[in-house]
Amino acid sequence: MRRPDPRLWLPVALFAAAPFALMAAGEARDPFLVDTARAYLAPGPDQPFGTDALGRDLLARTLYAAGLSLKVVAQSVVLSLVLALLLGGAAGYAAGRPLDRVIGWTISLLYTVPFIFVVVAILTVLQPGLERAYVVIGCIGWAAPARLVRATVIELRGTRYVLAQRAFGFSPTQILTTTLLPRSLLPAVLSLAYFVPELIGIEVGLSFFGLGAPPPTPTLGRLIYDGLSEFQTAWWLSLTPAGVLLAMTASVLACTHLMLRGHVAPAPTP
Amino acid sequence: MIDRAGRPAAARAVKRLVEAAGLLLGVVAVSFLLFSVLPGDPARTILGPNASVEAVENLRRTLGTDRPLPEQFATYLGRLARLDLGRSIIDGRSVGAELTGRFRVSATLGLLAGLMAAGVSYAINLGVFLWPRLTPLYHLTRLGVVTPTYCSGVLAALLFGVLFPLVPLGGYGSADTAWALWLLPAAVAALYPAALMTGVLRQRIREAAASSFVRAAAATGAGPMRLFHATLLPVVAVSWLSVWVNQLSLIFVAAFVLEVIFTIPGVGLLLIRTVQDKDLPMLQGIILVNASFFIGLSSLSETLFDWLDPRRSVDASA
Numbered sequence: 001m002r003r004p005d006p007r008l009w010l011p012v013a014l015f016a017a018a019p020f021a022l023m024a025a026g027e028a029r030d031p032f033l034v035d036t037a038r039a040y041l042a043p044g045p046d047q048p049f050g051t052d053a054l055g056r057d058l059l060a061r062t063l064y065a066a067g068l069s070l071k072v073v074a075q076s077v078v079l080s081l082v083l084a085l086l087l088g089g090a091a092g093y094a095a096g097r098p099l100d101r102v103i104g105w106t107i108s109l110l111y112t113v114p115f116i117f118v119v120v121a122i123l124t125v126l127q128p129g130l131e132r133a134y135v136v137i138g139c140i141g142w143a144a145p146a147r148l149v150r151a152t153v154i155e156l157r158g159t160r161y162v163l164a165q166r167a168f169g170f171s172p173t174q175i176l177t178t179t180l181l182p183r184s185l186l187p188a189v190l191s192l193a194y195f196v197p198e199l200i201g202i203e204v205g206l207s208f209f210g211l212g213a214p215p216p217t218p219t220l221g222r223l224i225y226d227g228l229s230e231f232q233t234a235w236w237l238s239l240t241p242a243g244v245l246l247a248m249t250a251s252v253l254a255c256t257h258l259m260l261r262g263h264v265a266p267a268p269t270p
Numbered sequence: 271m272i273d274r275a276g277r278p279a280a281a282r283a284v285k286r287l288v289e290a291a292g293l294l295l296g297v298v299a300v301s302f303l304l305f306s307v308l309p310g311d312p313a314r315t316i317l318g319p320n321a322s323v324e325a326v327e328n329l330r331r332t333l334g335t336d337r338p339l340p341e342q343f344a345t346y347l348g349r350l351a352r353l354d355l356g357r358s359i360i361d362g363r364s365v366g367a368e369l370t371g372r373f374r375v376s377a378t379l380g381l382l383a384g385l386m387a388a389g390v391s392y393a394i395n396l397g398v399f400l401w402p403r404l405t406p407l408y409h410l411t412r413l414g415v416v417t418p419t420y421c422s423g424v425l426a427a428l429l430f431g432v433l434f435p436l437v438p439l440g441g442y443g444s445a446d447t448a449w450a451l452w453l454l455p456a457a458v459a460a461l462y463p464a465a466l467m468t469g470v471l472r473q474r475i476r477e478a479a480a481s482s483f484v485r486a487a488a489a490t491g492a493g494p495m496r497l498f499h500a501t502l503l504p505v506v507a508v509s510w511l512s513v514w515v516n517q518l519s520l521i522f523v524a525a526f527v528l529e530v531i532f533t534i535p536g537v538g539l540l541l542i543r544t545v546q547d548k549d550l551p552m553l554q555g556i557i558l559v560n561a562s563f564f565i566g567l568s569s570l571s572e573t574l575f576d577w578l579d580p581r582r583s584v585d586a587s588a
Contacts, residue, residue: 105292105293105296108289108293109293109296109297109300112293112519112561112564112565112568113297113557113560113561113564113565114519114520114522114523114560114564116523117556117557117560117561118300118557120541120545120553121301121304121553121554121557122304124315124544124545124548124550124553125304125305125315125550197418198520200418201418201419201523204418204420205523205527208420208527208530209530209541209542209545210542210545210546211545220420221420224420224424225530227424228424228427228530228531231427231428231431231432231439232432235428235432238424239424239425239428242418242420242421242424242425243421245418245420245421246416246417246418246421249416249417249418250416253415253416
């Protein structure tokens with residue numbers, strides 16, 4: 001089996017480390033420190049992003065919130081990946097049989113219904129909270145990579161080496177875990193990487209619509225939403241978190257490109 | 271028209287219809303189960319942890335959640351069949367009536383944005399095709415893929431709502447809102463899909479332009495304008511349109527966010543209140559209306575595309 005270029009995993013490592021770095025950077029400036037004497041300060045040398053109604057430092061709050069948001073996204077990506085490998089692998093191995101049909105139907109359901117509603121509905125009933133957000137997002141984000149895993153498994157199932165394994169009496173589980181799934185891992189990871197900006201959007205959307213971590217924990221969506229009502233007087237309240245969000249999406253996309261280049265650039269050797 | 275599998279087009283349309291009905295039933299079941307099977311009692315969720323047991327019991331009776339589950343589902347289906355989405359538990363308004371008005375606003379905004387996205391991607395590609403010197407314009411659109419709606423929306427609202435007050439933040443929704451005011455939020459919602467579709471269309475066109483029939487058409491002396499519209503566009507139109515349909519659900523979500531930023535009374539603004547109040551019947555209604563819209567849209571467009579593009583049936587059965 002051709003090993004993927006190790007550089008491929010650098011963006012993944014970055015993506016895994018970023019939440020902690022951002023949250024630590026936020027905590028260093030204390031996102032919770034209330035100082036009413038410093039309320040509504042416009043961005044300046046002492047407070048690069050300004051302060052809010054309670055005099056809390058917006059840079060600290062935004063960084064912390066960005067870290068939190070990336071953490072939820074990273075967790076849901078891992079969960080989606082596991083689900084995509086399990087369900088996509090099962091569907092591919094059972095292609096055409098009822099199990100495949102049920103999984104395929106679920107995937108098309110997840111595709112047709114804009115999933116932010118499903119996430120919103122589930123979280124409203126379950127009581128909002130960050131620990132739940134990633135489970136719900138993860139349970140919904142597996143659809144796209146699962147399709148790829150299914151296609152890869154179907155493609156590989158007909159190859160001679162899998163046929164040989166079957167002739168040697170390997171069980172379907174053994175064939176899946178030793179041969180089929182490891183080869184589906186890369187396509188699944190790449191498709192999820194493309195999906196990360198959308199997952200960030202969902203995560204921010206949840207807190208924007210009031211389903212994120214409860215206050216005083218800052219979340220990107222809530223920072224933007226809260227700032228909207230004070231547009232006229234304190235523009236920086238929603239603009240700075242929105243800018244940080246832009247930086248986040250842009251760097252994620254840059255990482256994805258880096259990954260793709262690492263994967264696509266070396267000529268495929270059989 | 272008959273596909274490879276020997277099925278006439280009508281039979282495929284029926285198959286799509288059955289699939290759509292299945293998906294719709296799935297959504298109905300999910301939205302029902304969401305509120306009856308998940309841990310957490312809806313009545314308790316609505317009233318909060320401090321409500322008395324008696325009040326919870328009362329609400330449970332009003333909601334019907336004290337009945338056995340199959341009976342609840344039957345009642346629910348029966349009500350839906352009569353297009354009755356129930357009443358808001360906060361103020362007793364009819365969910366159906368409230369959503370009709372709200373969804374019309376969101377759909378106007380969403381479709382306007384969708385048209386803009388399609389128009390922009392067509393115009394940029396035509397421009398770049400006619401005048402290759404415009405190629406940097408195409409690279410510029412990539413910015414749109416990077417910018418989240420939250421960011422572009424806040425920026426647009428600040429610029430045109432506060433700094434140069436062209437649009438009334440919070441003044442949307444009154445009957446006399448000029449149609450021109452919808453253009454700004456729609457343009458912001460169109461940013462991402464426009465960028466994405468421009469890229470897709472460009473890629474498809476470049477693929478098609480390399481084929482021999484296009485060179486043959488050029489050799490007959492067809493001008494670039496004719497080449498683009500009569501030779502290239504028909505080949506790529508369907509796959510471009512299907513990307514457009516796929517983008518619509520993202521456009522709608524962006525429209526909901528922008529409704530909140532610009533205070534436009536659509537589904538998005540309703541959603542915020544619904545979540546705050548834990549108004550479960552309203553939330554069920556929002557999910558059902560949106561899901562049926564998108565399921566209907568996707569089955570309709572797939573049928574249309576099958577009919578428009580015979581290549582699809584060959585690919586599907588190959």
